[in-house]
C-alpha cells in the first residue's frame with residue numbers, strides 16, 4: 001500500500017512537469033544517448049534516478065522521471081511572480097480607499113509641466129515611501145482653489161498604491177460625516193482605518209464649517225493618526241502662516257498637530273501661474289496686432 005502511494009506521488013509530479021512542458025511549448029528531440037532534450041536550452045527532459053537496495057526493491061533499480069528544463073523553470077518563475085504581484089495588488093486595493101473617481105484619474109502622466117519642482121518632490125516621496133512611513137513624514141499642500149493641490153495629492157495616492165502601499169484619500173468633511181452617520185455606528189471602524197492605513201490623505205482640510213462639533217471631530221481624526229505615528233498628507237486653502245499662527249485658540253490644537261505631522265508645507269500656485277500665462281498670451285496678442 002505504502003509502495004503504491006509512493007508510486008502515485010512520483011507519477012503525479014511527473015504529470016505536472018509534463019503539463020509544464022506543454023505550456024512552455026518545449027520543442028524536444030531525441031539524442032544519441034537515448035534521452036529527450038529541449039531544443040532551445042539543450043537540457044535533458046528526463047532525470048535518471050538510481051536507487052539503492054531498499055528503495056530499489058520498491059521502485060526498481062533505475063527509473064526515468066520528467067524534469068523541468070531551463071525554459072520551464074523561467075516560465076514557472078514568471079508565473080509565480082505574476083501571481084504574487086496580483087495578490088499584492090488585491091491586498092492593496094482591499095486595504096485602501098480612494099473616495100472619489102476624480103482622485104483615481106489623476107496620475108503623474110497627466111501633469112502639464114506647470115510645477116516641475118512639486119512633481120520632482122512628489123516622485124521622490126513615492127520613491128522613498130518606506131522611509132516616509134518609517135519617519136512618519138507627512139506633507140501639506142497649501143494653495144488657493146483650483147491651484148492643483150488635489151491633483152498632486154491624487155497623483156501621490158495613485159503612485160503610492162501602484163508601489164504597493166495602502167492609501168486612504170478622502171475629503172475631511174466626508175470622513176467626519178461618516179464618523180457620525182447613524183448615530184456614530186461607523187465611528188470606531190472609521191477611526192480604525194484612519195489609524196491603520198499606510199498613508200492617509202485628507203483632502204480640503206478647513207473646508208468644513210468651523211463649528212465646535214466639526215472642529216472636535218477633525219481633531220479626533222488627526223489625533224488618531226498622530227498617535228498611530230503614521231504619515232498624513234493634507235490639502236488645504238489655509239496659508240502656511242494661518243496654520244502656524246491660528247487666529248482662534250480653538251483651532252490651535254489641530255493646526256499645531258498638522259504642522260508637526262507635515263514638516264513639508266508645499267505651496268501650490270497653479271492659479272497664479274495660469275493667470276500669468278493668460279496675461280502673457282494677451283500681451284503677445286497685443287503685440288501681434290500692433291504689428
Ligand SMILES: [Zn+2]
Pocket residue numbers: 026038039040041042043069070071072
Ligand atoms: Zn528548455
